[in-house]
Amino acid sequence: MNGSRRAAPRGVTPAYAGALRTALALSSVALGAAVTALGAISVRMARRVVTPSSRVPDTRIVSLDTAAQTITLSRTPDTELPGRYGLFTTGTRAYVKLGPVMSLDDTTVKRKLLTQIGAGEQLAPDAAFSGWYFDRPEEVAVPFRTELIGASVGPCPAWVFPAARETDIWVVQVHGRGSTRAEALRSVALFHSLGITSLLVSYRNDGDAPRSRTGTYALGATEWRDVDAAIGYARRAGARRVLVMGWSMGGAIALQVELSSPHQDVLVGMILDSPVVDWRVVLDYQARQLHLPAPVTQLAIGTLESEWASSMARTGHGIPFDRLDGVARAAELQHPILILHSDDDGFVPSDASHELAAARPDLVQLETFAVARHTKLWNYDQDRWTNSITDWLRRHGFTNKDAAAGS
The missing domain is CATH 2.40.10 (Thrombin, subunit H)
Structure with a gap:
């Protein structure tokens, strides 16, 4: 027998042994192909998460x-x-x-x-x-002006809707992924009626603000700096108390402002509508909706986190998912937070919002909706949405009765 071939075990014919070796070889090839396919799908998922997208017909x-x-x-x-x-x-x-x-x-x-x-x-x-409803600031019927916020990435356009009378309390509005500042126009009339100046901001790669070097989202890890620059603008314009309201991914950005901003002396609270509190929860959910196997999500997150894989994800740098986990960092929160979230959101599950409220009941108030879907709470039940925010603002002393009197 050829010394390069291993003898078949006793009772196994040479033909059977050959077939077994062929089957094992094919299985190895199939396994390798499956792993390669999972890797390719994971990279596509990672790129999709961080790539600013145009509005997709649905x-x-x-x-x-x-x-x-x-x-x-x-x-x-x-x-x-x-x-x-x-x-x-x-x-x-x-x-x-x-x-x-x-x-x-x-x-x-x-x-x-x-x-x-x-x-x-x-x-x-x-x-x-x-859920936008208002498409242009002129439709809100509240006087406004356009400003440019000087951020590290460049001048970021913003709309300022001043309170009817001079006030020291402002709300900085942060829109979500694949959206623009027009998303927050729904909130302007409410804050104006309570004597609060609204500042609707843009941030890198959203289509209004300048593009970063990579042109991709960092899921809040860098965008918060543009919002922080807007807080600096607000305080130079007279703000002494600043609220931040975040919509969807804007909620993730708002939480990073809360955890990282050097303007802690003027920050007083946050309002989060359908927020991303933990990106891992969101990506797991969306992968299940697409019927993708669980390893795809883990590989995609690993690709986004890794510095060496950043070229594949086109992010330039790894995205720090641990730092973006609001639940894991709940002990670091300092200011009261109102969360409004629909339990059948359909895009950003409310699980992490519930977990954050349970972790910090001293600071976090959660108002859950049903049926309302993602960032459509105002549209679905404007009265409840308005009353929830108004009651929370008044309970914490965040309204300006003198300023509201002239509206």
């Missing part, structure tokens, strides 16, 4: 009735929600406001149009359903 316009001023949309968990919303599309109008649900069936939802659409106007069939 709704189809089935029909438009300009005589009745109604619009029929494909039925989804979002399009069937009660309340007022926005719809991004292309065609004659880039954005239209939607009113209440008029009727629905198994596949479609008919809603009232709150933006007048003329008989000759056309809307493209693919659209994106949104």
Whole structure:
């Protein structure tokens, strides 16, 4: 027998042994291919998380009735929600406001149009359903001015909505991932009525502010510095008490401001709407929604965390997930926090919000909603959203009665 070949075990024919070796070799190849595929999927997931994205169509316009001023949309968990919303599309109008649900069936939802659409106007069939509602600052009916905030990345555009009378309390509004400062326009009228100046900010790579060297998100690890620069602007303009309100990823950024800002002497509290409190929870949830195996999420997080893998993720530097974990760092929080979160958010699960409230009941108040979905709490139940924030602000003495008197 050829000395390079190992003899088959007793009772095993040479043919069987050869087949076994072939099967093991193929299994090794298959395993290697599977590992390679998981790695490739993980890298794609990592890149997707940190890449600023344009608005993705998630709704189809089935029909438009300009005589009745109604619009029929494909039925989804979002399009069937009660309340007022926005719809991004292309065609004659880039954005239209939607009113209440008029009727629905198994596949479609008919809603009232709150933006007048003329008989000759056309809307493209693919659209994106949104909780923005207000698209431009002029729509809020509160006087405003545009400013540039000097941040390390460059001048970041911002809108300032001054209180009706001079005040020392400001709220800095931080929008979420894939969004812009217009997301927070819904809140301006409430804060104005309470005598609070609103500052709606932009931050690196959001499409309004300058682009960083990599052009990717750091999930709050660097963006907080641009928001901190806005706090510096506010205090130079007369703010002595500063609230930070964060929406979705803006919540993660707000928590980093709370944990890292040198302006602790003027920070007084935070309001978080549908916030990212722990990115690992969010990425695990979204991977399950996409039916991805659990190792993909762990590999994606490892890719984003690693300095050596940052070139694959295109982040430039590793993202410190431990530092971004608000629950793990709950003991470091210093100021009162109001969290508003829907338990069926559908994008950012409320688990970490519950955990943060349980970890710091002395500072954190959690108001849970149902049905409202992600960052659509104002749209779904404006009265409860407004009352929750107002009561919290008043209980902590964060309103300005004298300033509000002139509004």
